[in-house]
Amino acid sequence: MSFVLRWPVKSKMLKVGDLVCSLCWEKNNGLERVFSGIQPTGIPHLGNYLGAIQNWVRFQEEYSSALYSIVDLHSITVPREPKVLHQSILDTTAVLLACGIDPQKCIIFQQSKVPEHVELGWILGCLTNVPRLRSFSQWKVKSAIQKSEGSVGLFTYPVLQAADILLYKSTHVPVGEDQVQHLELAQDTARLFNKKYGVFFPVPQTILNTTKKIKSLRDPMAKMSKSDAQALATVDITDSPEEIVLKFRKAVTDFTSEVTYDPSGRPGVSNLVAIHAAVTGLSPEDIVRQSVGLDTARYKGVVAEAVIQKFAPVRSEFGRLQEDQSYLKKVLQAGAEKAKELAAPVCLEIKRMVGF
Known part of the structure; x- marks a missing residue:
């Protein structure tokens, strides 16, 4: 059974500065908001469902606010065929809806339709140092796979990931073991912003998935992956x-x-x-x-x-x-409009705080 940390609390997982950031929770009117994203890089697999999607279905009932993003901006950190990517966005949406994600209970939207993600990503990138990004294990692994240092997007996508979370003043983020390092960047960035510009962001808390990591059926020492050649x-x-x-x-x-x-x-x-x-x-x-x-x-x-x-x-x-793509597009459009309603005033206030 998993557990969820609530604001404001005293916990060993909280740093001293986080107690100050409980003020952000007060400013959020006590709203608990969960945020998560999925890349449209093919049909989700068994591991994706057990590790994330089935929990998302539960969270939309447990939290007062839940946002689930089709993170297409993240998906192009490696080359994608435009037509394939477009169809993958719709297929991923269809899978989420088929699994029980309900647009009436949460916000499901396409990341690139809300430009505030990129705007905040730039601002947060200016608070992030290069050695921190070089330390990310996924950067090292993916660079090795591509046999090069990869693109700037691949290097900096953890910053955009932090922006995805903080843009909605999210209080909780479900992550697998391989994403803990990325959420720590979002937490540290929230603390740094609050220290530099004034208390604004809640420090998002981790919801760790308790399901055992699903392994490849052909190599039980490796995790199940969409990109597996077998x-x-x-x-x-x-x-x-x-x-x-x-x-x-x-x-x-x-x-x-x-x-x-x-x-x-x-x-x-x-x-x-x-x-x-x-x-x-x-x-x-x-x-x-x-x-x-x-x-x-x-x-x-x-x-x-x-x-x-x-x-x-x-x-x-x-x-x-899948036979009703016009409906899928309407769901994403409506979700983007709702997400933008939340994101725009937050981004505007951030710009004001920064001095723009």
């Missing part, structure tokens, strides 16, 4: 039942037939157990007890069926929405 490694939310069965049948395990949960000793089988537990809501221990007498070959079929059942309604609704 088609059998990743289960997309919209995969057909036949595709799901094939991918799990080909999943890498080991030479022991018993179903056990031992992530360090048996990563392949343990990844299957973690997936099975996540889609059913059971614990890994419960899954293992239920699987006594099954060998791993038969167990793969059980896991595949559980995933098929989980995503059957999502796949059906996605297909329906």
